[in-house]
Amino acid sequence: MFSREFFFAEGGEGIRLSAGDYYDESKGYGFLGLAAQERAADRFTGTGGWNPRETYCPGEGEEAGLWQDGADGVEVKAGFPLRFRAAVPGNGSYAVTVTIRGGREGAQGLMLYTGRRNLIKRDIVIRPGEVFSCRFYVRVCEYIPVVGEGAKEDNSVYVTVLGAGKSSARISGLKIEDAQAPTVFIAGDSLVADYDGLYPYNPIINGGSWGQNLPQYFDGVAFSNQAHGGLTTNCFRDDGHWDIVCKNIRPGDIFLMEFGHNDQKRRYLKAFDQYAANLRRYVRQIREKGAYPMIVTSLSRIPGKNEDGYFDLLEDYALSCLRVGRELHVPVIDLHAGSFRTLCDMGPEITPDYFMDTTHTNDYGALLTAGFIAEEIVRLQAEPLCGMRNDFAGKPWKPDVSLRPADTVSSAQKEERPILPTDLPKLPYADCKGIPQEGILKKAMVKGLLDPCILFFHPFDEIPRGQFLYLFFKAVPMPAKRGYQGRFCDIYRYEFDAQNVQTALDAGLVDETTTPEDRFRPDDGLTCGELAEFMVRSLQPEGKRGLDMQTCEQEAKRLGLLWDGYERNAAVNRADCTAALVRMMEIREKES
Structure with a gap:
């Protein structure tokens, strides 16, 4: 049976550690330092879900000044995470017991986290001379931290204490042991996924989700948040x-x-x-x-x-x-x-x-x-x-x-x-490797047109007209928005694409000949000719955008916006559509 105990204060039991004992792979345990470093694409492995802000630039020796060894444990200045990492044998459930002594002055406003900044207890108050003790369960499990790189195993238990108020963070003792407990597996999107904490900590500009904050309300159960943006x-x-x-x-x-x-x-x-x-x-x-x-x-x-x-x-x-x-x-x-x-x-x-x-x-x-x-x-x-x-x-x-x-x-x-981040070293899409448009799709990612959070782009699928507008308005200056006014009978006022349809109408980008019988046709695949119209019309001054498709095609050809395989009435695929929008953005950048 696996069991490890650490103590950081006087008179404890187990492996004695002090503030300078940073994590060592050969030992398999230790504190995580607070030095400034670049925020990696994988924000969680080896960090316990905490990273420095871009503006955090400690001077020489300043990091050491954040730490303190005391009779009641290791402390870190308020606003900075006191993180401890311990290697465990592998996937499974573990019981973790954390003790924090109040000492002479007590402590208040402490936060206790595990894993990828999963909140266990908050607003902890410890009176002088008292001892806070908390036993909870952790599920060590694979996770996909970076799209396109597969699941990663991090066989570690992380414990973080944060002084969110004026009190310094403190830890006095820690015990980790094998245990059996049910697990809550969480699935979802960016509203649910784990967010890293940035230090110095500021809750009003730090992203967070309900998924990583739910554990504080439940005992006797572990959590494994598999949600992803x-x-x-x-x-x-x-x-x-x-x-x-x-x-x-x-x-x-x-x-x-x-x-x-x-x-x-x-x-x-x-x-x-x-x-x-x-x-x-x-x-x-x-x-x-x-x-x-x-x-x-x-x-x-x-x-x-x-x-x-x-x-x-x-x-x-x-x-x-x-x-x-x-x-x-x-x-x-x-x-x-x-x-x-x-x-x-x-x-x-x-x-x-x-x-x-x-x-x-x-x-x-x-x-x-x-x-x-x-x-x-x-x-x-x-x-x-x-x-x-x-x-x-x-x-x-x-x-x-x-x-x-x-x-x-x-x-x-x-x-x-x-x-x-969108400035990734390579595209995350497994289905875009080696395709002719790969290079320009990478540019599209950097320009914010594409989603860096998914594994498959489906480059050769059609793109529905309604969905296209969501992409299009990332590529052009966004006109003033207003609610949908009901022009088309196949658009519901409160559906996601409705406002984009209204914006396109207000900007003079919609060719009425492509919307017969008062239908926008949001589910129909966008044609090559329709794409050429949207792009060329958007490049014209307001009031001069009523160009027909043939005129738009001629202008698109002159500007180099058409591509091999272009056919006016054929559906454009997602890769060619995105590549054309990148070229349109480059034209705008040159003009400005």
């Missing part, structure tokens, strides 16, 4: 994340999933069609393994507002989840309804303080969301997780707006962006 109900399966779950899930475990934000950007994953079918398939396969499925509806974006009041574009996907849950007798946490109602009640002045952009939460929003989910699990009596709820009743943090850097744009004005 950019994923749909298809991508989670196709990109290898589902394989990890299948390999590791056991009877009695729990599978908690939230999808929708990215599904709605794919015309072929409509709410009551393939999206619902995918949910049913996950539910059935999880039950076949003897585990318990649970569904969470999508977190609301910052609500929009029109003459009819507040709205969000995910209502159909939430309703689809509720229908599948009712049909298959699966507990459904209606996060969409709860978050939408809460954000509307907050109003437009307060809501942005809980977000990084219009979609992604900061740590304040992540804590608020995780608390709602924990409450709903109890309200719904969703077993077996309901029976594991602990007695923690801490309130979500109220945003401290004084922490927001000066001249920061409101998150309500920031468009949704991928959570991973």
Whole structure:
């Protein structure tokens, strides 16, 4: 049986360590330093989910000044993570016991994390002379930290203590041992995935998710967050994340999933069609393994507002989840309804303080969301997780707006962006290696046209007209947006693509001859000629964009925007479409 015990204070038992004992592969344990370093594409392996901010540049000897050895344990200055890493034999469940002595002055505002910044306890208060002790479970399991590089094994247990207030972080003792415990496997997208913490820590500009904050509310269970940014109900399966779950899930475990934000950007994953079918398939396969499925509806974006009041574009996907849950007798946490109602009640002045952009939460929003989910699990009596709820009743943090850097744009004005960097050394797409467009697709990634979070690009598939506009408006200066005004009978006012359709209309980019019978044809594949029209019209001054297709083709040819295999009425594939948009962007850059 594996068991290791460490002590960092006077009079403890086990392996004695001090502040200068950094992690050593040969020993398999030690603290992780706080030196400035480049933030790698893999933000988690070897970091415990913490990395330095780009602005963090300690002077010579300054890092050492952050650490302190004391009679009650090793300490690190408030705002910096005290991280310890210990190697373990392999995949499996481990019981971890952390002790922190209060010492002469006590401590308050401490945070305890494990794994990839998964929150175990927060707002810890230790009175002078008292000892805080916490036993929890960790599931060591493969994870895909970088798209395209496959699953990675990191057979380590990470423990982090953070002084989020004025108190320094402190650890006095640590014990890790083999144990058996059920696991909650979490699946989803960037609203659920693990985010690294950046130090010095600032919660209002640090991204976070409910997935990594949920563990604080439950005892006797481990968590394995397999969610990843950019994923749909298809991508989670196709990109290898589902394989990890299948390999590791056991009877009695729990599978908690939230999808929708990215599904709605794919015309072929409509709410009551393939999206619902995918949910049913996950539910059935999880039950076949003897585990318990649970569904969470999508977190609301910052609500929009029109003459009819507040709205969000995910209502159909939430309703689809509720229908599948009712049909298959699966507990459904209606996060969409709860978050939408809460954000509307907050109003437009307060809501942005809980977000990084219009979609992604900061740590304040992540804590608020995780608390709602924990409450709903109890309200719904969703077993077996309901029976594991602990007695923690801490309130979500109220945003401290004084922490927001000066001249920061409101998150309500920031468009949704991928959570991973786009300047990757190579394309992550497994199906683009060696194709003729590979080089220019790499440029498209750097320019922010493509999603760095998925494994397959499907370069030779058609691109639906509705979905094309989402890509197109990343490549051209975005005109002023307004809500959809109802021009076409095949566009629903509150679907994801509706606002982009209205924007294209307002900008004079839509050729009325391509929209017969008042239909935009959002599901039809974009043709080569239609792409040429959109590009050439966008390059003209406003008021002079009413060019017909033949004129646009001639101008596109002159500008070098056409490609080998161009045929006016043939559907353009995703690779050729993206490559043409890159060339259009380069023309704009030269003109400016």
